Amino acid sequence: MRLRAPGRFSGRSGRRGGVARAFPLVALLAVVGLVLAGCGEASPYSQITPRTEKASDIQWLYELIFWLAALVFVGVQAFIIYTVLRWRRRNEDRPEQIHGNRRLELAWTIIPAVVLLAIFIPTAQVIFDHAAAEEEADFVVDVYAKQWWWEFHYPDIPGVNEKPVITANEVRIPQGADVVFNLRSNNVYHAFYVPQLSGKNDVVPGHNNKMQFVADTPGEYFGECTEYCGIAHAWMRFKVIVEPEENFNAWVAAYRQPPPVADARPETADVVEAPASFGTCLACHNISGTNAVAAQDGYQANVLSQGAAPNLTLLGCRDHIGAGVLENNRDNLIQWLKNTKEVKSGTYMPNYYQPAEQGGLGAINDQQVEELADYLLSLKPAGGCPPEQPVGGTADVSLSDAP
């Protein structure tokens, strides 16, 4: 059974210009005989619509190598096609027996070498520039890749209970921050990839790789795991939300507050209690400002997510649940709680709803599921969620074209 609500962004056509710009390749490939109408259907994962300086550097290199390759491609294919047409067999005479031409062969050894050198120099330059930039970045985010979701820590921003601000699957960055992500995994390989912001980096167990960029352009950027990491590899998406600094600060402030509560629920001095139906969830999911504080996080967290599941603070402001598998709304939350493993194969979260004979734990009933969904959606700042940012950032932000 496949249960998947239509994605929230299905209606958005996004940006057309960037994708279309890189597709002259298609025109060269007349042999393919494709009708090109609609080929530029945009994607929020597009590699060729850069929204940071770093991504623009890479785009510049890509365009350089693309046009050189296109030139070579056209030249070689023309050479082949002309040869084939010109020298087709017209009679049974034997052509002149030429065994080679040293000078010619030397020429087409040396010329490509020169061209490659011309590519290599800027390549090396960008490699070293980007490596140096990692050292200078000052806004730190620690990323812990799990099977199959992402945990984000802001080590320099205190949260609650002497822990930093911790969130999951959607990471917020103040506009203009020179951000570096520390990429860590204690389980298998993953790769951290937000195409519009930077190239990808692998998350290597036992290593600490870094990804740096300056978040210039406000927007919501789609990220994805690009190193095969097991059964739910395709459903390990995330978002980087770049927003004005005041919005970010408001979000952090709200993070430290207890969630607004309905009157019926008991409240102590600075901690509210989650509803009773949330009881079993407490062991694995934290919500700051409540009594849900038991879960582990970070590097030493349990590999099977036992006692170490996504932090749900301010969940009501997230766009999706299950690392991109469903849009975040009441119906989908209910669906997730009732059919956890069907919605996302392989997920380690037990199904608390289905009876034991169906593989669940049978701990909560329909009414409790609905209560939980309502509660989870209520986890948002008292003043409402920060304003939405445009998906893919705004296209008209000017970024320099050359490194």
Next chain:
Amino acid sequence: MATTAIDVRTAHGAGGGHVEEHGHSEHPPTSTGMDHRKLLMWAFLTSDTMFFGSLIATYLTYRGRAEDLGEGPYPSEIFDIPFTSVSAFVLLMSSLTMVLALAAIQKGNQRGLRIWLLATALLGSMFVGGQYFEFTEFVHEGLGLTTNMFGSSFYVLTGFHGAHVTIGVIWLLTLVFVSLRGGTTQGDSLDVEIAGLYWHFVDIVWIVIFTLVYLIPYEEVADVGASEAAHLISTFGRELSVINGLW
């Protein structure tokens, strides 16, 4: 032509011995003049170099990890250099007896062949016995296969070499057996020569392992840099040296 003479001079004249017997030398029996089986052995040894290279690279990557994590026993605590030196010397001597075995059969000396082959096999067995003793000692001192990365990579590397020596001993004994049953002719010296190639190779590999595993202390390897860099360099360096050596 009712009975056509077929020219079989070229393609399949493989065994060096036969050609000499028939006194035909104007056409070499093989295109390169080297016997098929000997060339095969060289190709195999090329491959085997890469096998050992991969294992040695693994060992060099991991030998220091025990210290890094503070999980003993460490190489420095456990190696008994004098003992291993003696067994390395035993293996070196076996190369000498292998040479003598080949020299004997090339002179047609059956008895000499058997004596020296047996001596080689005996020395090889002593080496394997020494390794068995060494492994047992290490296990007693607390270094098991899974105790730490040093243990894992050490046992797999030296065990792989020990397996080579064991196979060599079986091969040598087979040669003795064949010699006893049918008598090995002078022309069959190639069989001994090929076994010798293998034996000397295994011997040389031990010299490399002995140096890298036992003699060079960990600190010197660590000086190369972070473990990552050391790893890359050791892998890459092995690659280059092997390629340069063989091409």
Next chain:
Amino acid sequence: MASILYPQPQLQGGTQTVARPRHSTRGLWSWLTTVDHKRIGILYGVSAFAFFLLAGLEALVIRMQLVRPENSLVGEQRYNELFTMHGTTMIFLAVMPLGSAFFNYIVPLQLGARDVAFPRLNAFSFWTFLAGGLILNLSWLANAAPDQGWYGYAPLTSKFFSPGDNVDYWALGLQVLGIASLAASFNFIVTIFNMRAPGMTMMRLPIFCWSTLIVSVLIVMAFPAITIALALLSFDRFTGTSFFAAFNVAADGAIVASGGDPLLWQHLFWVFGHPEVYILILPAFGIVSEIIPVFSRKPLFGYAVMVYAIAAIAFLGFGVWVHHMFTTGLGPTPDAIFSGSTMLIAIPTGVKILNWTATMWGGSLKFTTAMLFAIGLVSQFTIGGLSGVMHAVVPVDTHHQDTYFVVAHFHYVLFGGSIFALFGGIYYWWPKFTGKLLDEGLGKIHFWIQFVGFNLAFFPMHFLGLQGMPRRYSGYGRESGWWLWNAVSTAGAFLIALGILVFLLNVARTFAKGERAGDNPWDAATPEWMTSSPPPVYNFRQIPTISHRDPLWVEKYGAEAHGDEQELDVTIAGVTLAKGEVPDEAPVEQAETRVQADDEFDIHLPNPSYYPLLASIGIGMAALGLLVANPALPIGAIELPSLTLAGLLVMVTGIYGWSFEPAG
């Protein structure tokens, strides 16, 4: 001591009448015990093609799953098994052994030899290959098909993250296949160095033999790395070491640092894996280098440079493995170094493309199906080569890595390259194998359907890559915008399948009523066409003497018309391979002797033997014993499954029987 050596004909004055082969050449038993390189070649070809069809079907299911967003044709687990087995099967069970089929059938004929250097080792290679292929695919029946990707990155392959048998089927299957590949490569290295006809210097070697030789050297040097890697992985899985795991994970999911490093797996795997790419493509280059001159009626342009280019590609192929690891965070210096070395490979590859075109330039081109496939490679491989250079640009590669851009790239190289050339080789050498010509009309239909289908299937993957679609995704949402090009690609895949069906139809038709080919239907130049088609079991009545690179053309059209071949001496390790006193025996008389029909002679050939088969069965049993449930027996300190133990005994019996078997 009796040896595993090829049996000796008795030499007497250089010529002699020798014993008639007595063994049967018909029936199943004759195939099981055959040591004839031609029959082994056919066995390789048929089984590899069957695996090719299987892997193709797997690809169709993959494409069906991706045809639209949120599709649920197959579940995630099955999808992961499918892409793993598609890759593994295509690489190890289809493209490599299809190359081996040509090595086996064609190389001894091109050398002017009567068989390979070690015919029984050759049979052993085939049966071991088949055992490995069957073990891998038995996993489907056990519902434990490998699901960790063909490259099996640790620690996903560890016992903790992959507790089933899936990884073990894969690891043991590959180990068995590795034995087969290594044995075959030793054999071909010796054969090509040692069994050349008189006068055939290394620089007169048909270029396909050169590519075979260099591929064999690559296998010999690259396979040990993966063999060791797989062995260490098996240690991790079965004994609890952590060679490739940074953490030991307890059953409840708690972790403790182990000191191991998953990057070591990547290094070992790609030290093998990148040369493996050239193991897959160089035979294709060899085939194309044979086809283009024949249908251009011109000798290969720049033979010597073509040889050096293959060697250079192979050599550089060992120095670029890190370009598979640009995103693993090795640091800027290694990234820059390996970026440079990767770009270097483009130079010899470009030389080959241009030299092939220059071979056609000024020629008299005949567009047979074989020629179309060869030109198809020259044209399509260029696309894969150019996107390959893009991946050498590290920052750009950080985008392309693990997206469909890379999938497009290597399908242009492996399908547009290897598969096209292998089909070209099939059409070209089919008359040599069977004595009949494949139908040219159907052949051209096959080519054009496959050509269009191929570009339709794989060119859109470039766009998908640019749209950021990662590899190995079992599904995607509507918001991704990946629907259109996935749908187009799926249509292309089915068109390819249609092309393959046309090919199968062609084969069936040819068996039923194919046109008789004659000995040399293409007016080809190389020695395999000096004997009848199909060749007699002994290949040549008289071993040819070779005085030129294109001996049949010199024979037919005269040395004068053939022109100067630009001899170059080659010395490797002090052995001069290219020079030699070349007897210039009158070629015309030679030809007469060669073609005379005469049943009154015998040529001594090696007896068939079942020992190679026995040894392979033993290896297969030993591997299977570790995979299926069977009682374990204690041997000293360790326990071995009884089936494994029995397999090892069978293997040793086979090897000893083989060693002591009377030589002929």
